[in-house]
Structures are given as C-alpha cells and as structure tokens.
Amino acid sequence: MGGEPTQQHHWNGVLDSALDAVGNTPLIRLSKIAKEEGLACTLLGKCEFMSAGGSVKDRIAKRMVLDAEKRGVLIPGQSVVIEPTSGNTGIGLALACAIKGYQCIITLPAKMSLEKEVMLKALGAVIVRTPTEAAWDSPESHIGVARSLEKSIPHGIILDQYANPQNPLAHYHTTYPEIMHALATSDLPSKHISLLVAGAGTGGTITGIARGIRDGEAGTGKRATVVAVDPVGSILGGGEPGNYEVEGIGYDFFPEVLDPRPPLIDEWVKTEDKESFAATKRLIRTEGLFVGGSCGSALSGALRYLHSPAGQHIASDPTANVVIILPDGVRNYMSKPWFLDQMEDEAMVELKQQIKGVIGRELSEPGVIVQKAEEEGVTLQDGEGVGLGMGRRESGESRGSGTLVGSYADEKGGSISEVMDKLGLGTKGAAT
Numbered sequence: 001m002g003g004e005p006t007q008q009h010h011w012n013g014v015l016d017s018a019l020d021a022v023g024n025t026p027l028i029r030l031s032k033i034a035k036e037e038g039l040a041c042t043l044l045g046k047c048e049f050m051s052a053g054g055s056v057k058d059r060i061a062k063r064m065v066l067d068a069e070k071r072g073v074l075i076p077g078q079s080v081v082i083e084p085t086s087g088n089t090g091i092g093l094a095l096a097c098a099i100k101g102y103q104c105i106i107t108l109p110a111k112m113s114l115e116k117e118v119m120l121k122a123l124g125a126v127i128v129r130t131p132t133e134a135a136w137d138s139p140e141s142h143i144g145v146a147r148s149l150e151k152s153i154p155h156g157i158i159l160d161q162y163a164n165p166q167n168p169l170a171h172y173h174t175t176y177p178e179i180m181h182a183l184a185t186s187d188l189p190s191k192h193i194s195l196l197v198a199g200a201g202t203g204g205t206i207t208g209i210a211r212g213i214r215d216g217e218a219g220t221g222k223r224a225t226v227v228a229v230d231p232v233g234s235i236l237g238g239g240e241p242g243n244y245e246v247e248g249i250g251y252d253f254f255p256e257v258l259d260p261r262p263p264l265i266d267e268w269v270k271t272e273d274k275e276s277f278a279a280t281k282r283l284i285r286t287e288g289l290f291v292g293g294s295c296g297s298a299l300s301g302a303l304r305y306l307h308s309p310a311g312q313h314i315a316s317d318p319t320a321n322v323v324i325i326l327p328d329g330v331r332n333y334m335s336k337p338w339f340l341d342q343m344e345d346e347a348m349v350e351l352k353q354q355i356k357g358v359i360g361r362e363l364s365e366p367g368v369i370v371q372k373a374e375e376e377g378v379t380l381q382d383g384e385g386v387g388l389g390m391g392r393r394e395s396g397e398s399r400g401s402g403t404l405v406g407s408y409a410d411e412k413g414g415s416i417s418e419v420m421d422k423l424g425l426g427t428k429g430a431a432t
C-alpha cells in the first residue's frame, strides 16, 4: 500500500496536537436504512465528521502542510497559506495553520455556509467571499482571487488541493487503510469492499481510495465496484453546468487530481438537492449520525446504484460490504434552510398533541406558566431545587437561539421570534 511505514488505526496514549486527531474515523453500520431498503448487503458509513476539524478534508490539509514543510516551500514564521476551497479544506488548513503558526487566507464562494466562515474565523483565518456564479477560470472566482493574492501577498503560497498529489495520497495512505483495518478486525463474513460510494469535489477522496482498492485487490481475483456521486449542475459526472445547493461536491471543470474513468471509477450517479437533503435527514433521524448535505448525496447515490440492475448482485449478497464516505457533519449547515426546515416534521404532530394535552399548554411556551404564576401571586420556586436561575427574564427574545436562525429569518422574511415559533423552537421564556 504505497510503502507508508506505519498506519495508526486508533488513538493510544496522549496526542501531541489536534493534528494527531485528524482521521482515524469509525466505520459504522447503517443497519436500519439497509433493512428499510430491503438490502441483504452490509451498508457502512465512514464517518469523517468525527475527524478533528470535522471533515474528510482535514486529512489532505494536514498532509499538504507537512509535505510542503518537508520540501521547504512552507517556511514557519514567514509563509502565508492561501487556498480556494468550498470550506472544509479551508477549515483543515486553518486548523493546521493555527497549530503551526502560519497566517491563512481562504477564498470561499458565496454559497458556502456561514458556519464554515465562522469556524474559519475562529481558527484565525482571513476569509474572502467570491461570487458563486463566477466560472472557475474567471479572475473573480475563488480560484482566480486566490491566484491573484498569491502573486501579490509576500510569501503567499497556494498548496492547491485541485492539483496537489498529496490530496489523493492522503486517502490512499489513510482513508483506504482505515477502512480495510475496520473490515479486517470486524465480525463481518467478508473483509473486502464490494462497493465504494463517494461524492467528488476535487475528486481526491474517491481517486485516492479507489487507487488503494485497485492496488489491494491486484492478484486476488476480487474487484470492487467504485461509484462516484455528482450533483446535477456539475459536469464531473456528465451534464451541463448549473446551480445546486449541496456544498463540497461537483465542479464546472475537471480537477487534475480526479481520475474519473475505469479502471478506477466504474460509474457516476447524478443526484438532486432534494433527495440529498432528504437522505441527510434520514441518516440523522434513523442512524443518529450528525452528517452534512453531501453525505445525503452519497447515501442517495448508493441506494440508487444498489436498486439499479447493475447493483442487484451486490444488494442481494449478504456477504457484500458497501462503504459510503460521509464527508462532513451538520455543524457546517445549522443555519441553512434545508436543515432548519427538517424540524417542521408532520410525523411528530400526534405526539405533540398528546404532550400538549398532558401539560395544558404549548410545548415551547414555558413563559405562559411564569406569567400565570405572576398573575396569581404564586412562586415557581417552592420546590427543593433552585431552578435554572440564569434563564429567568421578563420577556423578549432568546439571544442564543435567535442567532442560530438569524440567517434563516433573513431568507424567509419575518422576525427571529416568528421564525422560531414557526419551527416549534419557541422564544418566550427560553433560556439564553
């Protein structure tokens, strides 16, 4: 497997820094979804949101920084790391830069979430937003702006995830061996990958893992199927360029690190936003995994392939292992309408009505009880405990929750309290 000397598969003892907590993510059974779908095969999710910086891109950021330092092109105390990214590579790089003491500039298309920007700023990076609509080779795109900054900022350097061989190598040397280690030490009947499904942005993840798979199966007579998932609106898996909401996957150009054809990648599946976000919700609700939007794309693409004629032999094989890469977590998308809309859930209506009958008021309005107590001249503090004192206030908005839905309120119109009430989050009497 490429001659990398040691591969750590779990954490022993004390780690030197958060960089040592990059990767080594768990492979978790998606058994409820497999059952609901009538699949005999084992469905497994590689949970990259559990990496130190919260995504699959931590791996490439760490590897590109360490490699550049080794080659002497990144100089401690001097170099300024500049990177065009859809956010997650930026977070990984900003994490590495914070630990190692480099300044970091991230160019980020406008559509990428506020949460990613906040994370980047928290790590000390400077953010430049660019128009989502700009073609990749326009001077106004995130790539164009990064290139012009690199030319003019003294000691500025783009590590360039789109062309840097360390991007796929990070997955060849870490993600793939981790999957194989998890399978080898499992009680599953087969220790091989039958089907790998991953979304493609730069393509580093799928290309690196697929190269590991192909090298690993050489001479064994086995052959895994590798399926890439691509949003409608991206050209990577075919089709015309257009708009889509899912972040991190798809492009209007072919990145150098992506090897899109057989023998590496066997098939491309195109996904729509709607199915991706529905599948994201399903992963959270049924499997308890706090995944982001492109994880839903990967799951949806995997299910489409498994239910297609080509995927039948894998779907119906109880010894087959299907590995789905889940690239990041919902931390990145908490203010996005597609995530907040999930809270308006019809399935909960009956249970909410029952609870309302028991407590005699709206679920999210404890303030009604406070008001009633005040009117009747009684105190709510007569019990043994002391209450959650810091949350008590006369009236008004909850600042904490209001901030969470601020951008949603902006987008949908209406005040924060109206939006929160609509979502069933309530504002009256909520703790700050």
Ligand SMILES: Cc1ncc(COP(=O)(O)O)c(C=O)c1O
Pocket: 055, 056, 057, 086, 087, 088, 089, 199, 200, 201, 202, 203, 204, 205, 206, 247, 248, 249, 292, 294, 295, 327, 328
């Ligand atoms: C959320 C998310 N999903 C998937 C990917 C795709 O990974 P890769 O660039 O390795 O193809 C990315 C990459 O930025 C991402 O941020």
